[in-house]
Amino acid sequence: MQEHKPQLSYILPNLFTAASCFCGVISIISSINSNFKSAVFYIFLALVFDGLDGRIARLTNTTSKFGVEFDSLADLVAFGVAPAVLFYASSGYEYGKIGSLITGFFIVFGAIRLARFNVTTGTYEPSVFIGLPIPTAAIVSAIYTYAFLSYEWLKPYEIVFLCLQLMLAFLMVSNIRYPSFKKIDLSKSNMLKVLVLLILVFSMLYLFTFESILLIVSVYVFYGIVRAIWNLLTKFKRLKKG
Structure with a gap:
């Protein structure tokens, strides 16, 4: 006789996921x-909530097609519409149609990124993301956006800020590979290096919280x-030699 999992686990x-979507709305x-x-x-x-829903589903073995679709729709609200509205409401509106276009690109390309992720999951190595998540x-x-609002010395560089927002939209639908950190090598030979790195990172976060976060995310984006x-x-040099 097949054992049914408690409904609460589903x-x-x-x-x-609903909490993540609700945070996006707020x-x-x-x-x-x-x-x-x-x-x-x-x-x-x-x-935070988005990171928990998938892990709980895998731990309780309650992953479902409904959960996958619901997660994508919630992600579009929380990570597509919410940051785009933040950008537009805070400063994007000042640039007229250009601001509106960048706002629209972020949401539309975010939706494409989610759709592509859903149909290609399992077809490439799990250690990388294809395109910026x-x-x-x-x-x-x-x-x-918050840095641009907080630091007056950034105001003359508004064109750079707009280009960065546009770049993020295009990176989501690009084929650029980004590390996923799902499979980190935690062998004994690497444990000490990881520990030292984490201590340095948390120390910087303690001393300069916002600036450290800004630096970390920038390094990740530009690393790809x-x-x-x-x-x-490298490929061009090889072809030239060949």
Whole structure:
């Protein structure tokens, strides 16, 4: 006789997904009300809930097609619409149609990124993401937007800020590979290196919290771009020699 899992075990992962979506909605409302700090906070909180739902589903062996679809729709709200509205409500509106276009690109390309992820899961190595993941793009966008609002010395570089927002949208639908950190080598030979690195990272976060987060996410985003350019140059040199 087949044993049925308790219904609560199926509800719990979807409850965290709903919480992530709800945080996205609250972030949107905060942006509309010009409470941009809260908008950034709720995007981060949505990321926490989004990270928990999948892990709980795998731990309880309650993954389902409904859960996958629900997660994608929630991600579009929390990590597509919410950061795009934050960008537009805080500063994007000042640039007229250009601001509207970048806002639209972020949401539409985010939706494409999610759809592509759903249909290609399992067809490439799990240690990398193809294109910038939408939660990462959302966090980076939120941090860049908040940095632009917080530091007066950044105001003359508004064109750079707009280009960065546009870049994040295109990176989501690119073929640039980013590390997923799902399979980190924690062998004894690497344990000490990882420990030292984590101590340094947490020390920097303690001393310069916002600046450290800004630096970490920027390094991650540009690492993928630099790596892709390096691989192209290496491939070109090989073809030239051949």
